[in-house]
Amino acid sequence: MSLQTKQNITAETMGKLAELAGVKSSPDRLEALIARYTGFLGEIEKLKKLDISELEPATIFRAGESNP
Amino acid sequence: MKQAELVLMSIVELARLVKGKKASPQEIVQATLDRIKLLDKKLNSYITVMGEAALDAAMQAEKDIQAGNYKGSLHGIPISLKDLYATKGVRTTAGSKILADYIPETDCTVVQRLKEAGAIIIGKTNLHEFALGVSNENPHYGPAHNPWDLERIPGGSSGGAAAALAACLCAGSMGSDTGGSIRIPAALCGIVGLKPTYGRVSRAGVVPLAWSLDHVGPMARTVEDVALILQVVAGWDSQDLSSASVPVPNYRQGLKSGVKGLRLGILKERYFQESAQDINEAFRQAITVLKELGADTLEVSIPNIEYAPIVLRTITSSEVGSVHEEWIRTRPQDYGADVRSRLEVSRLVLASDYLRAQRVRNLIRNDFIHALSQVDVLVMPTCPVTAPKIGERTVTLGNKVVDIMTGTGCYTSPINPTGLPALSLPCGFSKSMLPIGLQIVGKPFDEAMVLRIAWAYEANTEWHKQRPPLA
Numbered sequence: 001m002s003l004q005t006k007q008n009i010t011a012e013t014m015g016k017l018a019e020l021a022g023v024k025s026s027p028d029r030l031e032a033l034i035a036r037y038t039g040f041l042g043e044i045e046k047l048k049k050l051d052i053s054e055l056e057p058a059t060i061f062r063a064g065e066s067n068p
Numbered sequence: 069m070k071q072a073e074l075v076l077m078s079i080v081e082l083a084r085l086v087k088g089k090k091a092s093p094q095e096i097v098q099a100t101l102d103r104i105k106l107l108d109k110k111l112n113s114y115i116t117v118m119g120e121a122a123l124d125a126a127m128q129a130e131k132d133i134q135a136g137n138y139k140g141s142l143h144g145i146p147i148s149l150k151d152l153y154a155t156k157g158v159r160t161t162a163g164s165k166i167l168a169d170y171i172p173e174t175d176c177t178v179v180q181r182l183k184e185a186g187a188i189i190i191g192k193t194n195l196h197e198f199a200l201g202v203s204n205e206n207p208h209y210g211p212a213h214n215p216w217d218l219e220r221i222p223g224g225s226s227g228g229a230a231a232a233l234a235a236c237l238c239a240g241s242m243g244s245d246t247g248g249s250i251r252i253p254a255a256l257c258g259i260v261g262l263k264p265t266y267g268r269v270s271r272a273g274v275v276p277l278a279w280s281l282d283h284v285g286p287m288a289r290t291v292e293d294v295a296l297i298l299q300v301v302a303g304w305d306s307q308d309l310s311s312a313s314v315p316v317p318n319y320r321q322g323l324k325s326g327v328k329g330l331r332l333g334i335l336k337e338r339y340f341q342e343s344a345q346d347i348n349e350a351f352r353q354a355i356t357v358l359k360e361l362g363a364d365t366l367e368v369s370i371p372n373i374e375y376a377p378i379v380l381r382t383i384t385s386s387e388v389g390s391v392h393e394e395w396i397r398t399r400p401q402d403y404g405a406d407v408r409s410r411l412e413v414s415r416l417v418l419a420s421d422y423l424r425a426q427r428v429r430n431l432i433r434n435d436f437i438h439a440l441s442q443v444d445v446l447v448m449p450t451c452p453v454t455a456p457k458i459g460e461r462t463v464t465l466g467n468k469v470v471d472i473m474t475g476t477g478c479y480t481s482p483i484n485p486t487g488l489p490a491l492s493l494p495c496g497f498s499k500s501m502l503p504i505g506l507q508i509v510g511k512p513f514d515e516a517m518v519l520r521i522a523w524a525y526e527a528n529t530e531w532h533k534q535r536p537p538l539a
Contacts, residue, residue: 017416018412018415018416021415021416022393022396022397022415023396023397023400023412023415023416024397024400025412029412032409033409033412033413036409036412036413037413037416040381040385040413040416040417043378043381043382044378044382044421044424044425046375046378047375047378047379047382047421047424047425047428048424050372050375050428050431052424052427052428052431055427055428055430055431056427056430057423057426057427057429057430058280058426058427058429058430058433058485059280059423059426
């Protein structure tokens, strides 16, 4: 999905996304949610400029250690 | 000893009196409870005051001490807890309606350790709902107020703890910090707050915000008091998977060793130069004091620091969305408006974006580690602004208007993804007498160095002795 497409999210699309995500969003809340989510996506785009090919995520655990 | 004198004292001062049997835990706790009754109507720093339980515990502490069983510097000392810490038999609300009736059956690890050290838990402090904000304007329990100006926020999310400490409504506290929630209120209220290294203090039994970014840590009115509390609560815990088995040093041992020959790193990125004029001036003066004490400075670079806030926000959003997955689906109406809005967005974060942020996290962490390889600590202002007014949603940084979370947290938030220890202590006041904080960031598990430099600065300044104009 291009940034432009993301920035043109309709209320209908957001309603479906929210439903999939388990978020109850009435029509009056959808516009505000679109604005916030679009802003958030714009920030994420900045991270895509970085070369992270050599980097693993900081979500590493040690095998052999059980969760409490 | 008069009540009015006892409540103003540091933990170190109180401990001397308790150990020497010149003041009893009951006197100290009663004095604190009386002061809470007098002032907390204005501050709203507590959600639950544990009056009877605290007095009972104080009575037991008195018996133990009289019998010769003195446990150490926290014995008989009133300590408050941000209302995220599971406390046996005491409601632990997380500042929320959703957990309003949650009464844990056991103490969390930190509370167990505090109680074993003889500390008296005096109450559970107000916070931004579920710790997901910086203003501490809590829709369910009311806003906490800054003791320096009751029309202003104390900062957050550990705002109640900071306000209670600044107003002397407890001797020490425990907060939590995911993007600045110990350090921001510490700076805005003029007290000391430490976000330890990730894994240094157990998170077990503390209501989470974002598991891989949450840090729990001590707050107090002096650096040595923070060191005392850290000594008690730090250390490996089998109940917390992130807990580090790194040995806990004696934090008081090198505390007063001075700063001669130490090197302070100052970031050269413009990022840190958008502060208000008062803040910049206070920061410059703080560096001058440290240089006069024998430290030197070196300009260092964190090339990717501009990405840190986005990394923090993405990781926090994704993880908090998971923490609240069930509640946001079944009880959305029970959240405050701002937290509900943030949680709705959080549920939409893609896994690929979360993982990208976790990869960039390592890039930023590597930058900080490299910078710290050249110096002993990094120093910077804690916040670029002083306390905003209650109800304000934005602050101005340079020529930009930004939301209040970005505005108050932009100097603290880059540290959380790195897991490095960071402390805020008072370094001045603005022209309108609002506190300003200095932030010191150390190497992993080198809280001792952070505390040492903080102590040296504090010992040669008077900011920490100022009290807000309350009763």
